[in-house]
Amino acid sequence: MLTAQHPTADEISRRLHTVRFGRVIHVLDVVASTNDVAKQLAEAGAEEGTAVIAREQVAGRGRRDRRWVSPRGGLWASMVLRPPLPAEAWPLLGCALALAACDAIDAATGLRTGVKWPNDVMIRSRKLGGVLVEGTPEFAVGGVGINANIPEGAFDQALAQAATSLQIVTGHPVDLNTLAAGLLGAIERSYAQWQADKTSIVEEWRRRSVVLGQLVRVIGATAFDGVVEGLDETGALLVRTAEGLQVVRAGEVSIRLTEPERPRE
């Protein structure tokens, strides 16, 4: 179906209920990374809420320059942000964008998605999307990737174990224009909430978190195990260990088995 596979600026605009986000929108076919395009627009003075959506990225990236696989059928979007809060507050902004992605996906599909710290969008223990916030003191770019209409087999073997898509989970494609408009609406709400009431973002994170209360292995500056107690208002993860409460500002977490391993008989 054409509309499901090919987002267009007109079709997204027709479905949009926002005041600012996506009111200026650039829908491109193939780009290296929508974050790079949004950065260039921001440097040229683009207003907050300007959105860049691409049908395919050939150099999509995650945190620390990791590769982000971005074939056609996905929703690859970046927004120009001019946050009134300093860069120390941006990790929670990343969480707010991931929560917005969850809201948009759930509204479009009826699924119940979760978040895995820091910014992964999860369904059934697999990664469905991710968020990358980058920027300068003058502006930030919020990039959101959602594996929407990506068929089984499009991910390479390594990724197939850990990643999934809306199409794989629901068995049918989602309308990318509706999903994109919903995402812009959810981001507008979440971005305002992040500025006005950080506690509400933390509370929403607790409702959606797949790691809260879990025994996890944290891999950051050092590696250790502990139980996730929550998130602070900067977006740092709070992990209880035998040595006390650890405040994790950057890194990865993976869930450990909570059942003690039984010796083989």
Ligand code: BT5
């Ligand atoms: C992320 O990084 O999850 C952030 C992804 C942000 C992508 C958006 S798309 C629009 C904008 N433009 C960009 O260039 N980026 C943003 P991180 O947490 O570092 O996760 C990266 C890891 O996820 C990789 O090392 C892979 O293991 C895995 N991965 C790569 N592509 C994936 C995909 N399509 N779905 C699920 N997992 C993927």
